[in-house]
Amino acid sequence: xxxxxxxxEQLVLLPLQKKLEELGYKVxxxxxxxxxIELYDTFKPDLIIVDINMPKLSGIEFIKHxxxxxxxxxxxxxxxxxxSADIITEGFKFGINDYMIKPLSLNEIYARIKRLNxxxxxx
Amino acid sequence: MxxxxxxxQQLVLLPLQKRLAQLGYEVKIETNSLKGIELFxxxxxxxVIVDVNMPIVSGxxxxxxxxxxxxxxxxxxxxxGNTNDNTITEGFELGIDDYMKKPLSLNEICARVKRxxxxxxxxxxxxxxxxxxxxxxxxxVIPCYNEEERLLSKEFTAYIDKNSGYHLCFVNxxxxxxxxxxxxxxxKGREDFIxxxxxxxxxxxxxxxRLGMLHMAKKEDLDYIGFLDADLSTDLADFDDLVKTxxxxxxxxxxxxxIARMGANITKESAxxxxxxxxxxxxxxxxxxxxxxxQCGAKIFHKDVIEIAFNKxxxxxxxxxxxxxxxxxxxxxxxxxxxxxxxxxxxxxIHADGSKLSMKDSIKIIGQLGQIAWVYRSKKSxxxxxxxxxxxxx
Numbered sequence: 001x002x003x004x005x006x007x008x009e010q011l012v013l014l015p016l017q018k019k020l021e022e023l024g025y026k027v028x029x030x031x032x033x034x035x036x037i038e039l040y041d042t043f044k045p046d047l048i049i050v051d052i053n054m055p056k057l058s059g060i061e062f063i064k065h066x067x068x069x070x071x072x073x074x075x076x077x078x079x080x081x082x083x084s085a086d087i088i089t090e091g092f093k094f095g096i097n098d099y100m101i102k103p104l105s106l107n108e109i110y111a112r113i114k115r116l117n118x119x120x121x122x123x
Numbered sequence: 124m125x126x127x128x129x130x131x132q133q134l135v136l137l138p139l140q141k142r143l144a145q146l147g148y149e150v151k152i153e154t155n156s157l158k159g160i161e162l163f164x165x166x167x168x169x170x171v172i173v174d175v176n177m178p179i180v181s182g183x184x185x186x187x188x189x190x191x192x193x194x195x196x197x198x199x200x201x202x203x204g205n206t207n208d209n210t211i212t213e214g215f216e217l218g219i220d221d222y223m224k225k226p227l228s229l230n231e232i233c234a235r236v237k238r239x240x241x242x243x244x245x246x247x248x249x250x251x252x253x254x255x256x257x258x259x260x261x262x263x264v265i266p267c268y269n270e271e272e273r274l275l276s277k278e279f280t281a282y283i284d285k286n287s288g289y290h291l292c293f294v295n296x297x298x299x300x301x302x303x304x305x306x307x308x309x310x311k312g313r314e315d316f317i318x319x320x321x322x323x324x325x326x327x328x329x330x331x332x333r334l335g336m337l338h339m340a341k342k343e344d345l346d347y348i349g350f351l352d353a354d355l356s357t358d359l360a361d362f363d364d365l366v367k368t369x370x371x372x373x374x375x376x377x378x379x380x381x382i383a384r385m386g387a388n389i390t391k392e393s394a395x396x397x398x399x400x401x402x403x404x405x406x407x408x409x410x411x412x413x414x415x416x417x418q419c420g421a422k423i424f425h426k427d428v429i430e431i432a433f434n435k436x437x438x439x440x441x442x443x444x445x446x447x448x449x450x451x452x453x454x455x456x457x458x459x460x461x462x463x464x465x466x467x468x469x470x471x472x473i474h475a476d477g478s479k480l481s482m483k484d485s486i487k488i489i490g491q492l493g494q495i496a497w498v499y500r501s502k503k504s505x506x507x508x509x510x511x512x513x514x515x516x517x
Contacts, residue, residue, distance in 0.1 A: 085228035085253065092234035099231075101224070105208045108222075111215035 001117070002026045004045035006036040006062065007079065008054040012102075016049070016079075019106040020113075033057035037065060045074060047113065052080035052087060060087065063094045075116055079109070124243050125149045126236070127168035129159035129185065130202065131177040132344040134260040135225075137315050138287045139172070139202075142229045142252055143236065147243030154344070156180040160188060168197060170240045172232075175203035175210060183214060190218040198239050202232070204258030225258040229287075232256065257288035259370045261423070262348040263362065264292045264335030266328050270353050271300040276309045282359040283316045289359075290345065292318040294335040297325030329443035333433045340429040346370070349423030357421040361469050365423045368467055375428045375463035376451070378444070379421035380414075381472040388471045398485040405489065409496050410448050411457060415466060417444045428463070438498050439491040441484070449499045 003025050007013050013029040020027045028043045030036050033054050040048070048066070052059035059078060066072040078091050081102040088099050098112055126148045130136050136152040143150045151166050153159040156177045163171060163185075171189065175182040182201060189195050201214050204225040211222050221235055229252045236242075267274065283289050293310075295303045303321055310317040320338050322331060332350045339348045347369055351362055357379055369377045383389040399418075406417050422444070424432060431454045437443040451460040 085230045088228075088231045089234040092238050097238070098221075099235075105211075107208050108211050111212040112222075115215050115220065 001047065002028070002043060002045045003047045003049060003113075004036065004039055004043055005029045005049040005079075006033050006054070006059075007031065007049075007051040008033075009051075012051070012079075015106065016109065019110065023110060033059065033062045036062060037070075040066065040070065040072070040074075047116070048074055048076045049079050049109075050076060052078060052082040052091075060090055060094070063091060063096060067095050077112065077116065124170070124240060125151070125166060125168040126170045126172060127159065127162055127166055128152045128172040128202075129156055129162075129177070129182070130154065130172075130174040131156070132174075132260045132288075133315070134288050134290060134344055135174070135202075135256055138229060138254050139232065139256060142233060142254070146233060147245040148236075156182070156185060160185060163189065163193075163197075170236065171197055171199045172202050172236075173199060175201060175205045175214075183210070183217060186214065186217045186219055200235065200239065202256070226255050228252075229254045229256060254285060254287050257286070259346040259366065260288045260290070260344050261366050262290045262292060262339035262342060262345040263359075264294060264332055264339060264348065264350040265353050266294045266296055266331035266335065266350070267298065267302050267306065267353045268296040268325065268328070268331070269298045269300045269302060271298070271302045271305050274302070274305055274309075274353060275355050276305065278355060278358070279317075280309060280313065283313065286359075286363070290316055290318065290339070290342065292320055292335050292339050293353075294320045294331040295322060296328065296331035297322050299325075327440040329437040329440050332443070333437060336424070336429055336433045340426060340433075345426060347423050347425055348429060350420065352420035356472050357419070357469055358471065361471055362421055362423070364470070365421060365467055368465060369423050369425065372465065373463075374465040375425040376432075376447075377423045377465045377467055378417070379419040379469045379472075380416040380466045381419050382415055382468045384468065386470075387468065388473070389469065390473050402485065402488055402492065405492050406442075406445055409492060410445065410452070412448065412461060412464070414448075417448065418442065419444075419469070419472070421469065422447075438494060442488055442491050442495065445492070445495055446499075449495065453499070 003020055005013055005016055008031050010031055017027045017029050028039055030039055034057050050059045050062055063076055075097045077098040077100060078096050079100045083101055091099050097116055100109060100112060126143055128136055128139055131154050133154050140150045140152045151162055153162050156179055173182040173185050186199055198220045200221040200223060201219050202223045206224055214222050220239055223232060223235060279291060283291060293306045295306055306319045310319050320335055322334060336348055339345060347366060365377045365379055381389050407414060432447045432450055437446050
């Protein structure tokens with residue numbers, strides 16, 4: 001399974017990448033959401049984990065782009081410290097599959113990814 | 124679409140039920156987890172929302188029952204303040220579909236529900252709600268004496284409409300005006316969130332607070348109970364800061380403190396300032412505690428200590444706060460009591476016009492302090508005498 005993780009802070013991405021790779025996932029990380037769009041085309045991820053507050057292109061704009069322009073249905077999990085109810089509901093409106101609020105443990109992220117996999121295999 | 128929500132705190136369930144029903148879901152709520160299981164079987168919901176930490180049967184045991192015994196795949200969302208990593212991962216391993224951590228907004232819950240089971244088609248979709256579902260439930264006692272003219276009803280109702288997890292208890296302290304009528308008008312339509320406790324005779328603020336606190340302690344879903352002045356010298360938003368402190372610490376009492384400083388709006392009359400300093404000096408000596416301000420009318424208590432602090436009538440009327448701290452010391456010992464008390468500076472305290480405590484009254488307080496010192500000292504020596512008698516008998 002291929003996971004694309006986008007966050008403007010590399011210190012967030014590195015342990016996530018390490019953990020997911022240990023679990024057998026193929027992981028690609030980037031600190032630039034615009035580059036993330038390119039990686040979506042080239043890396044062809046099965047799951048995207050994306051932050052919200054990022055310079056250049058925000059997570060919401062990234063999601064909007066993927067869902068409306070690319071017509072992508074790839075599962076998207078948001079991973080953000082932004083707890084604004086408006087942002088969270090907007091994310092779900094654009095079809096994200098989960099919104100994880102930082103701080104949270106790598107174990108919880110993994111449990112949520114596993115749950116999402118089961119969901120997609122079942123439905 | 125049918126939703127079953129199980130949580131031992133009704134103050135959490137009511138706004139959730141209201142909001143989901145507005146969106147067109149058929150919602151049943153239950154505070155008893157065993158009855159929740161019965162309802163799951165009879166109601167046959169399309170979604171179960173369940174809390175984790177509940178007495179008798181925990182939320183995860185309900186999940187286990189649904190997934191392992193009933194072999195049922197109905198979507199389950201956990202709604203809990205428990206952020207323990209093991210609990211969350213155990214939940215997902217048992218097959219929950221989402222784990223929502225309190226506090227979170229009703230909007231977010233609804234967005235997650237919609238993602239999981241879709242939404243009923245409604246012709247007139249209602250507006251968004253900015254209500255937050257809190258982790259804790261708090262009771263607030265507000266003593267009222269002749270407040271007909273100045274009670275800030277709108278401030279109170281606006282706050283509880285927006286902030287879930289609060290239950291206000293207005294104690295009418297034998298008012299001579301129409302306060303009781305105003306309070307019932309305030310309560311109308313919000314009976315689940317507002318209680319009016321009527322004392323026919325005026326027994327003073329101390330007794331009104333005491334009766335209100337004991338009355339609220341009977342409500343099982345409250346985690347913390349506090350009291351607040353009716354004039355909102357400290358408003359409910361500031362009171363919420365005290366709540367945040369007590370819920371994130373091991374303190375049993377968090378007491379607001381009116382310490383004037385940069386960045387805070389604390390206004391007191393200058394005459395009060397001088398008297399306050401004198402009174403405070405005596406209080407410190409009596410309590411053997413380095414309190415800056417014992418008399419602020421905003422305090423929050425863990426439910427465990429309500430009985431200790433309020434079970435007996437107070438000796439004094441205006442400085443019952445000092446008696447509360449004395450009772451804590453008597454019960455737990457000075458060292459333990461000190462570790463349980465937290466004095467938290469308030470961001471705002473406005474001395475409202477028409478407050479009943481005059482400068483002359485303040486001087487009387489000094490006499491009452493002497494009374495406390497005497498009564499509680501004699502209690503201590505009485506206890507010592509009783510203990511000595513017991514030892515002699517043994």
